[in-house]
Amino acid sequence: MKSLLFFLFTVSGILMAQKPNPPGTDIHSFANSSEVVVSHIALDLSVNFDTKTLSGTAALSLEHKKKTKTLILDTRDLTISDVTLDGSTSSASYTLGKEVQYLGRPLTITITPRTKLVIVHYSTSPNAAALQWLEPSQTAGKEKPFLFTQSEAILARSWVPCMDGPGVRMTYSATIRTRPDLLALMSAGNPVAKSTDGIYKFEMKQRISSYLLALAVGNLEFRSLGTRSGVYAEPGIVEKSAFEFVDLEKMITAAEELYGPYRWERYDLLVLPPSFPFGGMENPRLTFATPTILAGDRSLVALIAHELAHSWSGNLVTNATWNDFWLNEGFTVYFEHRIMEKVYGRTYTEMLATLTLKDLQETIVSIGATNADTRLKLDLTGRDPDDGMTDIAYNKGYFFLRLCEETFGREQWDGFLTKYFTDNAFTTMTTEQFLKHLDARFGVLSNKDVASKIKANEWIYSPGLPDNCPKPQSTEFEKVMSQVSSFMNGTPASKLTTEGWTTHHWLYFLRNIPDSVRLEKVIEMDYAFNFTRSGNSEILCEWFQRCIKADYETAFGPMRGYLMNVGRRKLVKPIYTALAKTEKGKTWAKQVYEKARPGYHSVTYNTIDGILK
Ligand SMILES: [Zn+2]
Numbered sequence: 001m002k003s004l005l006f007f008l009f010t011v012s013g014i015l016m017a018q019k020p021n022p023p024g025t026d027i028h029s030f031a032n033s034s035e036v037v038v039s040h041i042a043l044d045l046s047v048n049f050d051t052k053t054l055s056g057t058a059a060l061s062l063e064h065k066k067k068t069k070t071l072i073l074d075t076r077d078l079t080i081s082d083v084t085l086d087g088s089t090s091s092a093s094y095t096l097g098k099e100v101q102y103l104g105r106p107l108t109i110t111i112t113p114r115t116k117l118v119i120v121h122y123s124t125s126p127n128a129a130a131l132q133w134l135e136p137s138q139t140a141g142k143e144k145p146f147l148f149t150q151s152e153a154i155l156a157r158s159w160v161p162c163m164d165g166p167g168v169r170m171t172y173s174a175t176i177r178t179r180p181d182l183l184a185l186m187s188a189g190n191p192v193a194k195s196t197d198g199i200y201k202f203e204m205k206q207r208i209s210s211y212l213l214a215l216a217v218g219n220l221e222f223r224s225l226g227t228r229s230g231v232y233a234e235p236g237i238v239e240k241s242a243f244e245f246v247d248l249e250k251m252i253t254a255a256e257e258l259y260g261p262y263r264w265e266r267y268d269l270l271v272l273p274p275s276f277p278f279g280g281m282e283n284p285r286l287t288f289a290t291p292t293i294l295a296g297d298r299s300l301v302a303l304i305a306h307e308l309a310h311s312w313s314g315n316l317v318t319n320a321t322w323n324d325f326w327l328n329e330g331f332t333v334y335f336e337h338r339i340m341e342k343v344y345g346r347t348y349t350e351m352l353a354t355l356t357l358k359d360l361q362e363t364i365v366s367i368g369a370t371n372a373d374t375r376l377k378l379d380l381t382g383r384d385p386d387d388g389m390t391d392i393a394y395n396k397g398y399f400f401l402r403l404c405e406e407t408f409g410r411e412q413w414d415g416f417l418t419k420y421f422t423d424n425a426f427t428t429m430t431t432e433q434f435l436k437h438l439d440a441r442f443g444v445l446s447n448k449d450v451a452s453k454i455k456a457n458e459w460i461y462s463p464g465l466p467d468n469c470p471k472p473q474s475t476e477f478e479k480v481m482s483q484v485s486s487f488m489n490g491t492p493a494s495k496l497t498t499e500g501w502t503t504h505h506w507l508y509f510l511r512n513i514p515d516s517v518r519l520e521k522v523i524e525m526d527y528a529f530n531f532t533r534s535g536n537s538e539i540l541c542e543w544f545q546r547c548i549k550a551d552y553e554t555a556f557g558p559m560r561g562y563l564m565n566v567g568r569r570k571l572v573k574p575i576y577t578a579l580a581k582t583e584k585g586k587t588w589a590k591q592v593y594e595k596a597r598p599g600y601h602s603v604t605y606n607t608i609d610g611i612l613k
Helices: 011-016 235-244 248-259 302-309 322-344 346-367 391-408 410-423 431-442 448-454 456-461 475-488 503-512 519-529 537-550 553-565 569-579 583-599 602-612
Strands: 036-048 053-064 070-075 079-085 094-096 105-110 117-123 131-134 146-149 169-177 183-186 199-209 215-218 221-224 229-233 267-271 286-289 317-319 427-429
Touching (some): 053 070, 070 117, 079 094, 169 183, 169 215, 183 199, 221 235, 229 248, 235 267, 248 267, 248 302, 248 322, 248 410, 286 302, 317 322, 322 346, 322 431, 346 391, 346 475, 346 503, 391 431, 391 448, 391 456, 410 431, 431 456, 475 503, 503 537, 519 537, 519 553, 537 553, 537 569, 553 569, 553 583, 569 583, 569 602, 583 602
Parallel strands (some): 036 169, 229 267, 317 427
Antiparallel strands (some): 036 053, 053 117, 070 105, 079 117, 131 146, 146 215, 169 199, 183 215, 221 229
């Protein structure tokens, strides 16, 4: 996932972090997966937009590991109406345990060591944490409702009774029944057009973890982008989407040249309505993406490289528990940069890396360099896994892997990674297992000389940023900085050398304009570069923060439009934060927010509520 939630750590979190759990133990699942595992789920669900519920059955195929007489599943806010076993029509004995905050309730079912199939009859709650029900007004087309799921990290249990931990892999199939004017899609083989009866059948033949279960239902159309890729979006933005992602096939080829074949047959994108709170989610075969990357100039497609890279790191070789989250995200940021380098060149990716390092340093400052949550290996005992999912896993993970590349040489390192993805395909991985692989190949722990160069234990088990962190060199950003100083020293904005600048040049330019810049200068920049009318949401987010600081009134109208239309948390939070710093700004923000809030996802409005309270 890109741009995950960023919660502040809790005091209990710090205390808990002193006692790590044994590797591979999943503290976020009730399931007794060491005794029996669910190897396949067959869903039959009806989608009801009026009641905001899914209802039907989940038929779970079992693989017995030990002679057990109970099956324990994860559930959260599900109403269970019946449980039957194998072909029987009579009810099995089952109990729903006590509710535990954010973990939900264990569903304990009496089985025999010969039970092969368990069928759970159930419906979801209108408040199911994984399900986002959108009113027509919250979509791009404004005419039809929309539903999408977000199962990561432990939300799958709020729409499917399952063994909801990344350590359990299964295949799945589904029949989804919905209104015939809507198209249903899943993280599986997908239709390319609406059916006449609103019934859709899905098959996911590769084994996935539950956090990759995904469903979307809406007024969607498909455009092909190549022999094995395409894009789904609402009719009004489907052409724009097809234009934006024209390099998708190139990216898939680049990724395959790096680390071996793409193992999921097709790779399609689904552009969600504006209220999607994240950048993207790597649902297998069908990445869910925010429409805020539709910049019109293909300048924000690094996010797609990221989600595509997850087809190897995460979806193919999966973190065994959420404490090992950096194995999913750090690898993916590293792989994303390598794909981008192949398609767009090193100059481009060194800009990305420079911004990545800046973000990482800021995160470490805000969490605190001695805080346990700045370690790569997390300890989320007693906490919601989302609490630990800061950009440490992403960006510190990236720099650790980049250090390995720079130390061992690119050829050796790529050989290792290709073998790692091939040998461990469709399995789960703990941090300790990964370290063993790394040590076996390069001696990062056992060879004194190598160990002192890499400092693997410090990177993984100690807080803060080790002193051997690689330093990206961006000549492009040096050029940007010289333009910033020219501008601040009196060169008119219109006379600056900005030809050929990409989104990243502009972001870096805006970030480095001092806070004390006078209003006249802000107006001058707007005349020269037309920032207020930019179609690029990342640039707008940066620009509006400048406008707020300088009290540039002309921008407030467009800023209101932006806040009404963009629901991605990363792109609205900094603006509300800047507004909340003055009484005048806060009053204005509250007026806009009152109208914008109904269009936001709970992930977004929970954060903004806190900022404007
Ligand atoms: Zn990711």
